[in-house]
Amino acid sequence: MTDFPIHKIREDFPLLKQKVYGKDLVYFDNGATTQKPLKVIETVNRLHREQNASIHRSVNFMSERMTQDYENARETVRRFIGAGKTAEIVFTSGTTASINAVAYTYGEAVLRPGDEVLVSVMEHHSNIVPWQLSCDRHGAAIRVIPITDAGEIDLDAYRSLFTGKTRMVAVTHVSNTLGTINPVREMIRIAHEHGVPVLVDGAQAIQHEKVDVTDLDCDFYAFSGHKVYGPTGIGILYGKEEWLERLPPWQGGGDMIDRVTFEKTTFNELPFKFEAGTTNFIGAIGLAEALRYLEETGMEAIRDYELSLKDYAERMLGSLPGMRIFGTARQKVAIFSFILGGIHPYDTGMILDKLGIAVRTGTHCAMPVMDRFGIEGTVRASLCFYNTTSEIDRLAEGLRTVIDFFA
Amino acid sequence: MTIKEIQDEIIEEFSGLGEWMERYNYLIDLGKELPLIDPAFRKDEYLIRGCQSRVWLNAELADGKVVFTADSDAIITKGLAALMIRVFTEHTPEEILEADLGFIDAIGLKEHLSPTRSNGLVSMIRQIRYYAMAYQAKNPG
Numbered sequence: 001m002t003d004f005p006i007h008k009i010r011e012d013f014p015l016l017k018q019k020v021y022g023k024d025l026v027y028f029d030n031g032a033t034t035q036k037p038l039k040v041i042e043t044v045n046r047l048h049r050e051q052n053a054s055i056h057r058s059v060n061f062m063s064e065r066m067t068q069d070y071e072n073a074r075e076t077v078r079r080f081i082g083a084g085k086t087a088e089i090v091f092t093s094g095t096t097a098s099i100n101a102v103a104y105t106y107g108e109a110v111l112r113p114g115d116e117v118l119v120s121v122m123e124h125h126s127n128i129v130p131w132q133l134s135c136d137r138h139g140a141a142i143r144v145i146p147i148t149d150a151g152e153i154d155l156d157a158y159r160s161l162f163t164g165k166t167r168m169v170a171v172t173h174v175s176n177t178l179g180t181i182n183p184v185r186e187m188i189r190i191a192h193e194h195g196v197p198v199l200v201d202g203a204q205a206i207q208h209e210k211v212d213v214t215d216l217d218c219d220f221y222a223f224s225g226h227k228v229y230g231p232t233g234i235g236i237l238y239g240k241e242e243w244l245e246r247l248p249p250w251q252g253g254g255d256m257i258d259r260v261t262f263e264k265t266t267f268n269e270l271p272f273k274f275e276a277g278t279t280n281f282i283g284a285i286g287l288a289e290a291l292r293y294l295e296e297t298g299m300e301a302i303r304d305y306e307l308s309l310k311d312y313a314e315r316m317l318g319s320l321p322g323m324r325i326f327g328t329a330r331q332k333v334a335i336f337s338f339i340l341g342g343i344h345p346y347d348t349g350m351i352l353d354k355l356g357i358a359v360r361t362g363t364h365c366a367m368p369v370m371d372r373f374g375i376e377g378t379v380r381a382s383l384c385f386y387n388t389t390s391e392i393d394r395l396a397e398g399l400r401t402v403i404d405f406f407a
Numbered sequence: 408m409t410i411k412e413i414q415d416e417i418i419e420e421f422s423g424l425g426e427w428m429e430r431y432n433y434l435i436d437l438g439k440e441l442p443l444i445d446p447a448f449r450k451d452e453y454l455i456r457g458c459q460s461r462v463w464l465n466a467e468l469a470d471g472k473v474v475f476t477a478d479s480d481a482i483i484t485k486g487l488a489a490l491m492i493r494v495f496t497e498h499t500p501e502e503i504l505e506a507d508l509g510f511i512d513a514i515g516l517k518e519h520l521s522p523t524r525s526n527g528l529v530s531m532i533r534q535i536r537y538y539a540m541a542y543q544a545k546n547p548g
Contacts, residue, residue, distance in 0.1 A: 344481035
C-alpha cells in the first residue's frame with residue numbers, strides 16, 4: 001500500500017481538489033460515477049478542438065483520422081478485456097444500453113413461451129427490467145437466483161434453478177449495493193454445462209480488477225465508460241462473435257447497414273451491425289484513454305491498494321456504534337452499504353453532505369436487495385483507487401457527528 | 408395569524424441561527440414538536456411520491472379551513488414537514504393557494520427546493536396545494 005503512488009494519482013484527477021461548503025471534497029460516490037484523469041479530459045478537449053469529423057462516412061482527411069482513432073479505441077478495449085476480436089466489441093451508450101440490446105435481440109432470436117431467464121437478487125434494475133420486458137414480449141419468465149445473508153450468490157440454489165427451459169443467465173460481476181464480487185467464472189461454467197449463455201453486468205467490476213472475457217468465457221459482458229474513469233454516454237457490449245452474428249440488429253439506421261432498398265436491407269458486418277447512427281466516437285476515444293491510464297497504473301496495483309482501503313474502512317466503520325453493514329462477502333470491493341443505528345440513511349447523507357463527504361443514499365437502483373434485507377434504503381460509500389485512508393477517517397469522523405446530531 | 412405573518416415569524420426565528428448545523432438542529436426540534444399523525448394515515452395511500460424518505464401527509468377540512476398532519480421516517484424531512492404544516496395548517500384553501508413561498512429562500516433552505524434533492528419538500532408543497540385545490544373545488548366560495 002505504501003508503494004502505491006497515491007499523491008501522483010490524486011494530481012491526475014483535477015476534480016478531487018474541489019471544495020464543497022468550504023471543505024475539502026471527499027468523493028465516495030464512485031459507484032455512481034468516477035472522476036476523470038487529466039489525460040481523458042485533455043483528449044476529449046483536443047478531439048473537439050482539433051480533430052472533430054464524423055467517422056466511417058467521408059473520404060476526407062479529417063474523417064479518416066477520426067475513424068482510425070475510433071477503431072484504435074476499439075482495439076484498446078479489446079486488449080483491456082482480453083477479447084479475441086475487435087468484431088466482438090460494440091460501442092454503446094452505456095451498460096444499460098448494452099444489456100437492453102442483448103435482452104431485446106436475444107428475446108427476438110431465442111425466447112419462446114415458457115422459457116426462463118435467471119437473474120440474481122442483487123442485480124441493478126438495469127439487469128432486471130430489460131429482461132422483464134423481453135420475457136413479457138415472448139411469454140418467458142424470470143427466475144431469481146437467491147443470495148445469502150452475507151450477500152453472496154447461493155450457488156447450490158443457482159445450480160438447482162436450471163431446467164430444460166433455462167435460456168439465459170444475467171448476473172452482475174460486482175454488486176453495486178453490496179460490493180460482492182460474484183464467482184462469475186464458476187457460474188458461467190455451470191450455465192454452459194446446461195448449454196445456457198451468460199451475460200455479465202460488469203459496470204461495477206471493470207474499474208476494480210482485471211477482467212478477461214476469454215478466461216471468464218462469458219457470452220456477453222457489459223460496462224460503462226463513466227464508471228471506469230472515462231467519459232459519460234459511452235459504453236461497451238462485448239459479445240462472442242457467434243452470438244453477435246446470430247442475434248438480429250437492435251436499432252436501425254446509418255452505419256449498421258450494408259445495402260438499403262425499399263424492398264430489403266442487408267446489414268453491415270460486426271460490430272457495425274450493432275452501431276446504428278453516429279456513435280459517441282469522441283467518447284469512445286476518451287474511454288480508450290481512460291483504459292490506457294489504468295493499464296499504465298496497473299490493475300493489480302489498483303486492486304491491491306483498493307483492498308487495503310477496503311480493510312481499513314471495514315475496521316473504521318465497524319468500530320462505530322450501531323453500524324450495520326449490508327454485504328459482508330468474503331470477496332468484495334470497497335463498496336459499503338450501511339445503516340447507522342436508527343438513523344435514516346437520508347438524514348445521514350444530508351449531514352455528511354454538509355461535511356463535504358459525497359455518498360449516495362436510497363435504494364441504489366436495487367430495490368430487490370433492499371427487500372431481501374427488509375430495509376428501505378442504505379447509505380452507500382463507494383471507494384476507488386484515488387481515495388485515501390485519511391478520507392476514510394473523515395467519513396468515520398463525519399458519522400460520529402451524525403450520531404451526536406441525532407442522539 | 409395570516410400565512411404571511413407566520414412566515415415572517417419563521418424568518419425572524421431563523422435569522423438568529425448560525426450555520427447549517429444550527430438550522431438543521433432547529434428543523435429537527437420542529438420535527439420533534441410535530442404532533443404525531445394518526446396511525447391510520449401512516450399508510451401507502453397517504454405517502455407522498457418522489458421522496459427518498461417516506462412522508463405521510465393528511466388533510467381535513469374543519470370550519471372551512473384545511474388542517475394538515477404529517478410524519479416522516481427521516482428526521483430532517485420531518486422537520487421540513489413540520490415547517491410547512493406550521494405555515495399552511497388552519498388556513499382556507501384560497502389562502503393556501505395564494506401563498507408566496509419566498510420564506511424558504513429567506514431562511515436558507517432554498518437548496519431543499521431543488522427537485523433533485525429528493526427530500527420531498529417540492530412534493531410536499533405540491534401535495535399541500537392539491538389538497539387545497541380539492542377542498543376549494545368541493546366548497547367553492
